[in-house]
Amino acid sequence: MELRVEGLACRRGEAVVLRDVGFVLAPGEALILRGPNGAGKTTMLRALAGLTPPVAGTISAPQEAMAYGAHADGLKAQLTVAENLTFWAAAFGTSGIGPAVAAFDLGALLDRRTADLSAGQKRRASLARMVLTGRPIWLLDEPTVSLDAANVARFAAAVSTHLEAGGSALIATHIDLGLAETRVLDVTQFAARAAARREADPFAEAIE
Template structure:
């Protein structure tokens, strides 16, 4: 289980979200909702251990987590197959054949990543999730550049591969992915300017 208690996180030294609490049991997903700039990315980066929290507690094994942002994280000079093999080498795993079908990459296997369209690059980038085999995924707008068909592919992977095998996903998105998942509106957790001192103090 992922458990978050009274978490306060900051961007540029200034608190953006405060007293955030939730839990996500194994096999479930949580969708983060909120206006642009409210702090969805900041929260995900804090949960993933990429930046420190100002206060509060996160109960998760960082060795089991992975964070994926808008960047595709691919090497243009490598083929699709070589890119996936690269990530497998880093994480000490293999490349399941299902990754190619889950993300519609089978016909692109020998294509150089630099020649792919934006949507194809995004599918390849998301294909990493099927290679790294981390239990807890923190995903920031994962469907950017994807058409409806590809969004459905991604949702099917999360629901039927990741969650069905006991994984956890926390996803920031503005669209309906069609997942069976709870939603968390971050508006009630928006930090007041003086939550942890004035805005001027935050930069001292």
Template sequence: MTLLSVETLTVSRGGLAVLEGLGFSLKAGRALVLRGPNGIGKTTLLRTLAGLQPPLAGKISMPPEAMAYGAHADGLKATLSVRENLAFWAAIYETDTVEAALDQMNLRALEHRAAMSLSAGQKRRLGLARLLVTGRPVWVLDEPTVSLDAASVALFAAAVRAHLASGGAALMATHIDLGLEEAEILDLAPFKARPPEEGGHRGAFDHDFDGAFL
């Protein structure tokens, strides 16, 4: 089953195309890692897929309410405990997976700690644990293992494998080896947009808009 399909997609940053003619599909049980140099448009692509900005051209197909998007920010409620943060999101998505999320991301010993008191790596683990309580099949993640030590990267990889085994899919932008040998690699370099012709510059705010997700 195909969970995400992208056809002849062009995405922009500041009104200018950064990637064009991009096409790929993501089936249930599969992981895809985006690669490319800094600035090529990995984050822009993920934001477009998440609905935070419109594409300049092309088509994105996905079942309704299928995506959970994890950006650079952890999106935590600072004054709530680890457990309370997960319970909040579980209530939003009407799931009952808080206990499993605590165990999978090794947060059980921290469950009563306020999020504001966690280290950067602990906050990242909690941010990733939010994915586990959404119940959504498509994970779209931007540098998901930033601030994580090797043991925590392994925890994350195990969580991704469990998600894939349950029929989910994952799209991740990262330069770090996650130990997911089964993941496919998509190099974005061939899709880098050509510079605009003189006089063809779009206004910097013609296409982008703010939004919220997750």
């Protein structure tokens, strides 16, 4: 499923931080969001996921086609990894947790309480939820935080498998995941102040 975004404006609190955001994300493609901290990457992803209403613009794909992986792990601390994954599989109507377990090498952790896991192990269990959603468009916010090199590679492999199956991914990250069919989108070009300056003086960029 194609994701087409046109004229999107996003608000953080009371302040509009992004304006005139536009891009197309095709099936089988990954789009990497870049920009410094505070540039609006999380704000954009939350707007696309339907968690923060956009100020303006259109989003072509329905929210039920998108799966959002945020900074928070989204796991119940007192449940085991298996119980957490089984809960999410049931929530999304997925049959079985096997593919998610295999993708993130969670077999040895299934019987452990999430509260007893390391930060990296929790992140792996959290990312495994994306496989369970069955949704074609993945929205991921700094997904590799707390992962070592081997598990960054596992994550990249899971994304590649998703892309090969016709899914797509929009990923805010500062690292190179080595994914095929990848483009980079720098969100600083959509900063609200820059957009307002362009509207006030369309020749401003030409003389800066």
